[in-house]
Amino acid sequence: MKEIGSSGFTKQRQAVLQVIRESDEHLAANDVFEKARKLLPGISFATVYNSLRYLKGEGLIGEVRFGNDATRYDRRLDRHDHAICNRCGMLVDLELRIPNGLVKEAAERSRFQPQSIELTLRGLCPECCGSDS
Numbered sequence: 001m002k003e004i005g006s007s008g009f010t011k012q013r014q015a016v017l018q019v020i021r022e023s024d025e026h027l028a029a030n031d032v033f034e035k036a037r038k039l040l041p042g043i044s045f046a047t048v049y050n051s052l053r054y055l056k057g058e059g060l061i062g063e064v065r066f067g068n069d070a071t072r073y074d075r076r077l078d079r080h081d082h083a084i085c086n087r088c089g090m091l092v093d094l095e096l097r098i099p100n101g102l103v104k105e106a107a108e109r110s111r112f113q114p115q116s117i118e119l120t121l122r123g124l125c126p127e128c129c130g131s132d133s
C-alpha cells in the first residue's frame with residue numbers, strides 16, 4: 001500500500017483514509033462520515049466528502065459507481081470485479097478471470113483502445129435469497 005506523505009495530509013484526511021482501509025465493505029460517503037465521526041468528533045460531512053475526493057485524486061482509494069447509485073469507496077486499488085445485490089445493495093469484491101477474447105471483442109466493437117475491463121454481477125445476495133432462514 002502506498003504510504004502517505006506528511007505534508008498536506010490533514011488529520012481529517014488521515015481519519016477518512018483509515019475508515020476506508022479498515023472496512024471490508026464498500027462504504028458510501030454517508031457511511032464513511034458516520035465512522036469518521038467516531039474517530040474525529042466534529043468532522044463535517046463536507047470535510048469527509050472533500051477528503052474522499054482528495055484521496056481518490058491521489059490514487060489512495062478506489063471508487064465504485066453503478067448507474068445512479070451512490071458512489072462507494074473501495075480500499076482495493078487493483079483491478080477486480082463486483083457483485084451487487086439488487087435488493088439490499090450489498091456489494092462484494094470478486095475476482096474473475098477475464099478471457100482475453102472478451103477484451104478484444106469489446107475493443108473491436110467499441111473501437112476503443114482497451115485499458116481495463118470490469119464486470120459486475122447483479123442479482124440477489126445470499127441473505128436476500130434465503131429470506132426465510
Ligand SMILES: [Zn+2]
Nearest residue numbers: 085088125128
Ligand atoms: Zn441482498
Ligand SMILES: [Zn+2]
Nearest residue numbers: 074076080093
Ligand atoms: Zn471492490
